Amino acid sequence: MYDPILLTLDGSELAELAIPHAVAMAKQFGARLIVLRVVPPVVQPLDVDYGLSAPYGYEKIIEAETQGAAEYLANVVKSFEAEGLTVETVTPLGEPATAILETAHDRGAKLIVMATHGRSGFRRLVFGSVADRVLREAETPVLLVRGHDQDHSAAGKS
Ligand SMILES: Nc1ncnc2c1ncn2[C@@H]1O[C@H](COP(=O)(O)OP(=O)(O)O)[C@@H](O)[C@H]1O
Ligand SMILES: [Mg+2]
Numbered sequence: 001m002y003d004p005i006l007l008t009l010d011g012s013e014l015a016e017l018a019i020p021h022a023v024a025m026a027k028q029f030g031a032r033l034i035v036l037r038v039v040p041p042v043v044q045p046l047d048v049d050y051g052l053s054a055p056y057g058y059e060k061i062i063e064a065e066t067q068g069a070a071e072y073l074a075n076v077v078k079s080f081e082a083e084g085l086t087v088e089t090v091t092p093l094g095e096p097a098t099a100i101l102e103t104a105h106d107r108g109a110k111l112i113v114m115a116t117h118g119r120s121g122f123r124r125l126v127f128g129s130v131a132d133r134v135l136r137e138a139e140t141p142v143l144l145v146r147g148h149d150q151d152h153s154a155a156g157k158s
Pocket of ligand 1: 008009010014015016036037038039040096113114115116117118119120121122127128129130131132
């Protein structure tokens with residue numbers, strides 16, 4: 001039913017809390033896993049020259065970021081493949097929520113698995129802004145995994 005499953009990771013430990021859930025679902029449903037890390041474009045106002053030039057121009061930065069994202073994902077999925085799962089990694093360029101939603105649509109994902117928080121980790125918000133938009137706009141069910149909540153552990157709940 002849930003094949004393929006899209007797992008989104010931004011490189012943070014909080015995002016990685018979703019991994020065991022995505023793997024368990026993939027095993028349970030015999031599903032392929034698409035593991036995605038979006039490379040956000042570097043924001044540079046058109047009129048401003050930051051003095052960036054080759055080899056550190058915009059394209060080189062994006063290239064390096066994309067390569068870093070691909071290496072990170074390759075490392076993460078090694079253990080999935082060792083467990084016999086069929087895995088594909090993707091590193092689209094774009095605004096993260098938009099790229100997640102587009103990839104889910106284009107690849108026909110049947111389930112999105114993600115953590116509520118990621119790199120910026122504003123834990124006072126119930127969800128981060130990317131998680132919030134994906135949850136609101138996704139065409140599929142979304143399995144949201146909450147990160148460890150400091151307030152709860154302080155209250156002795158963890
Ligand atoms: N660049 C990205 N690539 C892939 N997934 C992302 C990206 N940014 C955010 N996400 C996904 O959204 C989840 C929540 O992150 P986000 O909403 O950005 O919260 P935060 O504000 O804590 O960073 C992450 O755990 C991850 O699954
Ligand atoms: Mg974020």
